Amino acid sequence: MDLVATLRGTGSVREFTDEPVDDDVVARILDHARFAPNGGNRQAWKVVFLKDPTVRNAMRDLYLGPWRDYFAQTVAGFTPWAPIGDRDAEERVIESGRLNGEYDEIVRDRVELTFAAPVILAIFGDFERLVATDRDLGRYTMVAGASIYPFMWNIMLGARSEGLGGVITTMHARVEPEVRELLHVPQHLALAGVMMLGHPVHQPTKLRREPVSSFATVDRCDGPSFGADL
Ligand SMILES: Cc1cc2nc3c(=O)[nH]c(=O)nc-3n(C[C@H](O)[C@H](O)[C@H](O)COP(=O)(O)O)c2cc1C
Numbered sequence: 337m338d339l340v341a342t343l344r345g346t347g348s349v350r351e352f353t354d355e356p357v358d359d360d361v362v363a364r365i366l367d368h369a370r371f372a373p374n375g376g377n378r379q380a381w382k383v384v385f386l387k388d389p390t391v392r393n394a395m396r397d398l399y400l401g402p403w404r405d406y407f408a409q410t411v412a413g414f415t416p417w418a419p420i421g422d423r424d425a426e427e428r429v430i431e432s433g434r435l436n437g438e439y440d441e442i443v444r445d446r447v448e449l450t451f452a453a454p455v456i457l458a459i460f461g462d463f464e465r466l467v468a469t470d471r472d473l474g475r476y477t478m479v480a481g482a483s484i485y486p487f488m489w490n491i492m493l494g495a496r497s498e499g500l501g502g503v504i505t506t507m508h509a510r511v512e513p514e515v516r517e518l519l520h521v522p523q524h525l526a527l528a529g530v531m532m533l534g535h536p537v538h539q540p541t542k543l544r545r546e547p548v549s550s551f552a553t554v555d556r557c558d559g560p561s562f563g564a565d566l
Contacts, residue, residue: 337496337497341541342493342496344543345540345541345542345543346492346493346496346541347501347539347540347541347542347543348501348502348503348504348540349501349502349503349532349534349536349537349538349539349540350446350449350450350503350532351449351450351536351537351538352449352452352453352454352501352532352534352535352536352537353534353535353536353537355454355534355535356454357454357455357500357533357534357535361498361500362385362455362457362533364494364498365491365494365495365498365500365533366383366491366494368490368493368494368497369487369488369490369491369494370487370490371490372486372487372489372490373486374483374484374486374487375466375467375468375469375479375482375483376467378462378465378466378467378483379465380461380462380464380465380466380483380484381459381460381461381462381483381484381487381528382459382460382461382462382525383457383458383459383460384457384458384459384460384519385455385456385457386456386457386458386519391518391519392451392456393451394518395451395456395458395508395515395518395530396447396448396451398508398511398514398515398518399447399450399451399505399507399508399530400443400444400447401510401511402507402508402509402510402511403443403446403447403507404433404434404439404440404443405430405433405434405510406507407433407439407442407443408429408430408432408433408434408439409426409429409430411433411439412429414426414429417510419475419476450503450505450532451532453502453532453533453534454533454534454535455500455502455531455532455533455534456530456531456532456533457491457530457531457532457533458508458515458519458527458529458530459484459487459488459527459528459529459530459531460484460521460525460526460527460528461480461481461483461484461525461526461528462524462525463480463524463525463526464524466480466483466484467479467483468480481528484528485504485528485529488504488528488529488531489504491531491533492504492531495533496539499535500533500534500535500536501533501534501535501536501539502531502532502533502534503531503532504529504531505529505530505531505532506528506529506530507530508527508529508530509527509529512526512527515527547563547566548562548563548566549561549562549563549564549566
């Protein structure tokens with residue numbers, strides 16, 4: 337596969353055919369993914385391959401509430417759970433979405449499709465091994481997760497090389513205590529995300545992204561725009 341085309345055209349897949357995926361393929365995808373860059377090469381990732389239908393269904397059900405809350409915030413024009421934002425306004429929108437149930441049906445249908453994926457992987461980061469250089473800044477750490485998400489992106493690319501598609505999801509972080517209990521997660525692990533992989537009903541390759549000049553500047557954050565000629 338052409339590297340640039342793959343970088344520019346590996347969209348999220350949330351709907352899968354019935355075709356199964358062999359364990360060998362999943363093992364191979366993980367075997368490629370482990371070469372991801374990561375802080376101090378501590379390789380602080382942990383993967384739980386969810387196979388038991390009871391566990392998979394429980395994870396599906398846990399996804400519903402956060403997904404509905406996400407929807408309510410998006411429809412109201414918020415960036416859901418942005419670290420900086422109006423939390424009271426956010427809470428009001430979430431609460432009204434819960435009360436009137438207007439998103440329940442659409443959310444249930446979508447989640448049902450996504451969780452029919454033949455492969456579901458829960459991915460964790462190990463707080464005892466993550467090099468979080470921004471740990472002491474008194475704000476959210478950006479750096480800790482950065483040692484896990486390239487690994488997850490490698491899973492996406494590895495899946496693509498096997499003719500599969502997938503999606504990185506993070507909704508379960510909203511219900512992490514329940515996930516901990518269900519998957520027997522020790523305290524030093526934090527959930528980074530849940531990935532679904534399978535044969536795509538459709539592999540999106542035309543992705544919507546803003547141009548370079550919208551986010552790149554020279555010398556200072558408020559410096560001249562870079563990349564306008566692309
Ligand atoms: C950190 C992260 C969290 C995400 N969380 C979710 C999620 O919880 N559910 C979901 O359906 N997609 C999730 N996505 C996928 C994004 O929605 C998707 O990448 C984005 O909308 C752009 O669409 P595209 O990947 O098809 O181009 C996530 C992606 C990333 C990188």
